[in-house]
Amino acid sequence: MTDPYYDLSEDWELVAASFQSMYGIRLARQLRDMKWREFAALLAGLGGDTPLGRVAAIRAENDPRRLENFTPEMRSVRARWRTRRARQKPQSDVDAFLHEMKRAFMSLDQREG
Numbered sequence: 001m002t003d004p005y006y007d008l009s010e011d012w013e014l015v016a017a018s019f020q021s022m023y024g025i026r027l028a029r030q031l032r033d034m035k036w037r038e039f040a041a042l043l044a045g046l047g048g049d050t051p052l053g054r055v056a057a058i059r060a061e062n063d064p065r066r067l068e069n070f071t072p073e074m075r076s077v078r079a080r081w082r083t084r085r086a087r088q089k090p091q092s093d094v095d096a097f098l099h100e101m102k103r104a105f106m107s108l109d110q111r112e113g
Contacts, residue, residue, distance in 0.1 A: 005060045006052055006055070006056050006059075011055070014051045014055055015027070019042065022046055022047060025042070058074050058077045058078050059077065
């Protein structure tokens, strides 16, 4: 799965503003009547011209020429995202660590047995 460049909980205000601007949906009022699949489909369909779309584009940008033209605020948005993501361990790393721990414990059991 690719990084969506947003976090539903941390970016909720951007999500709500984007639903309002693109679909005219006020999530604070209409979310409780919406099915998850509908919400997920609408979220996936948000365009780049929405608040969430603009922030996600800044976070995802890797073109050095475009990065040179970023404003200090844009650089800050991107840097905060990258720092946060760097602190998170990918599931594959967690799985590999757990596998190695399992092998280590199995190895100890065989020595003691």
